[in-house]
Amino acid sequence: MLKPHYDYLVVGAGLFGSVFAHEAAKQKKRVLVIEKRPHIGGNIYTTSRAGIIIHQYGAHIFHTKNKEIYDYIRQFADFHPFINTPIANYQGELFPLPFNMHTFYALWGTTSPQVAKRKVEEQTAPYQGCKPHNLEEQALSLVGPDIYQKLIKGYSEKQWGKKASDLPAFIIRRLPLRWTFDNNYFDDPYQGIPIGGYTPIIAKMLASPYIDVQTDTDFFSSKR
Numbered sequence: 001m002l003k004p005h006y007d008y009l010v011v012g013a014g015l016f017g018s019v020f021a022h023e024a025a026k027q028k029k030r031v032l033v034i035e036k037r038p039h040i041g042g043n044i045y046t047t048s049r050a051g052i053i054i055h056q057y058g059a060h061i062f063h064t065k066n067k068e069i070y071d072y073i074r075q076f077a078d079f080h081p082f083i084n085t086p087i088a089n090y091q092g093e094l095f096p097l098p099f100n101m102h103t104f105y106a107l108w109g110t111t112s113p114q115v116a117k118r119k120v121e122e123q124t125a126p127y128q129g130c131k132p133h134n135l136e137e138q139a140l141s142l143v144g145p146d147i148y149q150k151l152i153k154g155y156s157e158k159q160w161g162k163k164a165s166d167l168p169a170f171i172i173r174r175l176p177l178r179w180t181f182d183n184n185y186f187d188d189p190y191q192g193i194p195i196g197g198y199t200p201i202i203a204k205m206l207a208s209p210y211i212d213v214q215t216d217t218d219f220f221s222s223k224r
Contacts, residue, residue, distance in 0.1 A: 006032045006212075011219045014042025015198075018205040025210035033211060036218040039199070040206060046197030053197040060198065063188040070190035076201040079192030084185035090150040098185055099147060100178035107146055113179035120144060120177065135167035142175045 008024055010017040013035035021031045039045055043057045061084050064070050086097040096102040104116040123144020132138035135156060139148045152172075153164050160167055194201055206213055 006030045008032070009034070012036075012042060013040040013202065013206065013213060013215070015044055015202070017042075018202045021211050022205040022208070025208040028210060031211045033206060033213045034217040034219060034222070035213070035215045038216050040213060040215065041199045041202045044198040044202075046199045048197065055197075061186070061191060061193060063186045063191040065188045065190070067190065073194075073201070076204045077194035077196060079194050081191070082193045083191060085183040086185060088151055088155075090154075093150070095151060096183045097151070098176060098178060099143070099151070100183060101181045102183055103147075103151075107150070116179065120147075123147075132169040134165050134169055135171050136164040138169035138172050139164070139175065142172065143177070147175075 007029040008021070008031045010021050010031055010033045013033050017033060018040070021033050024031050033040075035042075037045075044060045045056045047054050047056060061082060062073060062079065088095045088097050093106070095106050101110075101113065101116060104110045104119070108116070108119050110116040110119060120143060123146060124141055127137065127141040127144070130137070130141075132141055136148070136153070139152050139156075143152070152175075156164050156167065156171070160171075
């Protein structure tokens with residue numbers, strides 16, 4: 001498949017492969033990009049229906065702490081400013097995520113980090129000293145029963161399709177607790193969603209006479 005006149009073969013037309021191909025083409029290197037799906041973009045592939053941008057494989061929010069990276073991606077699209085502030089609904093009660101002082105206030109009525117920290121320490125104390133054998137034990141040792149029962153157990157079991165006690169402990173190595181009243185899911189200064197979606201970004205990256213793209217091409221099925 002890799003013809004002599006190509007300098008590089010890139011497997012996958014997602015963000016990583018497309019950035020590499022774009023940068024290689026800027027150096028006048030010939031690149032063949034193959035993609036097993038019928039479209040470019042990988043998991044950030046977006047479509048437009050009735051003027052609505054649809055993230056085909058789930059929502060993707062671009063976020064980074066690195067201004068150079070943010071400036072780089074903005075070569076290809078303008079961005080809507082967007083801050084992700086999820087809300088969990090547990091039996092009609094609403095809790096902000098990630099776990100922060102707004103969450104702790106909704107759970108316990110605590111208004112200071114010191115009191116919230118003591119509450120977490122009290123809740124986790126019975127579960128310290130033993131090695132967690134599953135996700136349930138791991139979560140209880142990190143945040144205690146209140147947060148686990150209301151904000152972790154049901155979500156994890158729905159996501160994985162198994163009981164939390166049957167899931168391995170390593171799935172939750174840590175659970176970040178923020179001791180500020182800040183509902184921002186990410187702590188990155190640069191966040192947003194591209195106007196027009198992600199697919200146009202990938203298309204612009206791959207729009208070079210030095211780049212050829214073949215979709216519906218599986219590397220493992222086609223290699224010789």
